[in-house]
Amino acid sequence: MxxxxxxxxxxxxxxxxxxxxxxxxxxxxxxxxxxxxxxxxxxxxxxxxxxxxRSLGFSVEEITNLLSLWRDHTRPSREVKAIADAHVSDLRARIAEMQAMADTLTALSEGCAGDDRSDCPILIDLAEGPKPRAARIEDHNGATS
Amino acid sequence: MxxxxxxxxxxxxxxxxxxxxxxxxxxxxxxxxxxxxxxxxxxxxxxxxxxxxRSLGFSVEEITNLLSLWRDHTRPSREVKAIADAHVSDLRARIAEMQAMADTLTALSEGCAGDDRSDCPILIDLAEGPKPRAARIEDHNGATS
DNA sequence: CGTAGGGCTTCCCATGATGGGAAGGTCAAG
DNA sequence: CTTGACCTTCCCATCATGGGAAGCCCTACG
Incomplete structure (x- = not known):
């Protein structure tokens, strides 16, 4: 072949x-x-x-390990599970990060007219940093972050 | 400075x-x-x-455009919004992809004992490809996907 | 004043997974 | 025997980031 x-x-x-x-x-x-x-x-x-x-997002290095576990059928499933679980954690962390980006941008975009006017909260946010989110009333009580 | x-x-x-x-x-x-x-x-x-x-996930190229829009205050917000919205779409697509990976792996990992035994659905999936998901009963009715 | 340590400069290299492309050998069909 | 499709290796590019070397500069301290 x-x-x-x-x-x-x-x-x-x-x-x-x-x-x-x-x-x-x-x-x-x-x-x-x-x-x-x-x-x-x-x-x-x-x-x-x-x-x-790869299509499940494992790095080549992780696949190296998985492949050797696969070839050696005497190895405990614990090792495989550990690799998979670590990868899932990694995926979920990155998802959360990107989700936060998407949410922030969506909110900013909703505040942007998207017409001929130049005024745009997206640029303002980029230039001045994140605006504090709508303050929750409970927060006035002095709970220090 | x-x-x-x-x-x-x-x-x-x-x-x-x-x-x-x-x-x-x-x-x-x-x-x-x-x-x-x-x-x-x-x-x-x-x-x-x-x-x-960058922290919102824009590429350097997108930032180049955003920066020039920012410097030219006469430009319409439409352009900014277009860049942001395209980026959000991109983020959401990648999130969906990673979410699918994480879901698949979580399901496989749940089926894996993670102990001394070598039997492990994760490796089986990798070697043989995705198993059809638990068939839904409604599907017996011939609804072609 | 001299020197030491830290900061600056440029330049090269590496990452991770993937593709593009060139130059040249090989094979199979016509 | 030629043509075209395939194979080989080698080099380069991506994207954003960091590491490190060699060498110049500046400041503070003795």
Missing amino acids: NIGQAARASGVSAKMIRYYEQIGLIRPAERTDSNYRSFSERDVNDLRFIKRG | NIGQAARASGVSAKMIRYYEQIGLIRPAERTDSNYRSFSERDVNDLRFIKRG
């Missing part, structure tokens, strides 16, 4: 296959007499594993 | 200030006799603008 065929079969681009080989994520492929890489079904399965891992 | 002082005053690292200058995001700073960059209050304000924009 050529690299192109392996690419089509796995959904991983030929460029990426070479890259994964180069960084040691996959074993160096066999070579034909003419120096073409030659892939087995098993190689393609590994590539599919990698592809799926 | 030295670059270090400007960095402290704006929250943008000296490295980044030089970079922003290099790519033309900010005007080249004045220089002292000894070739040190010299920043004004106005420069620092620009840096704060940039900093705030």
Whole structure:
């Protein structure tokens, strides 16, 4: 199986296959007499594993670990779960961050006419920093943050 | 004002200030006799603008546009709003993507004992691809997706 | 006044995952 | 035997950021 065929079969681009080989994520492929890489079904399965891992947002480094856990069927599921859970935490943290950005911007955009006038709370916020959000009445009671 | 002082005053690292200058995001700073960059209050304000924009997830390119809109007070808010809204769409799309990843992984992780046994649905999913979700009963009625 | 330490300058390199493209070898079909 | 599609390696670019080296400058202290 050529690299192109392996690419089509796995959904991983030929460029990426070479890259994964180069960084040691996959074993160096066999070579034909003419120096073409030659892939087995098993190689393609590994590539599919990698592809799926990437689509779940795992870094190549995490996939390296997951792949070695997968190959060694005696390893405890604890290790796999730890990697996955750490990744989920990471995802959720980044989601929260981006959600906050989106919410802030949405609020600012709603206050922006979006017409010919130049007045725009978005620019004001960028220039002057975040305006304190509508103060909650409870806060007057001296609860120090 | 030295670059270090400007960095402290704006929250943008000296490295980044030089970079922003290099790519033309900010005007080249004045220089002292000894070739040190010299920043004004106005420069620092620009840096704060940039900093705030980055913290809202705008790319440097988007900030370039926002900054020029900010400097030209005659421009219509429509343009600003368009940039912001496009960015919000982008954020929301990426959030949805990551949310889907996190949800999938959470479900898989819940099915994983995380103990000494090697059996683990996470690895199975990675190796074999996504399992069809628990089929909803309504779906038996032939509603084609 | 001399020197030490900290700040500044530029320049190069690295990150992570991906793609683009050039130059050249190979293979299969016509 | 030629043509076109494929393969090989190598280099470059992305985006925003940091690390670090080599060398100049400035200030404060003895």
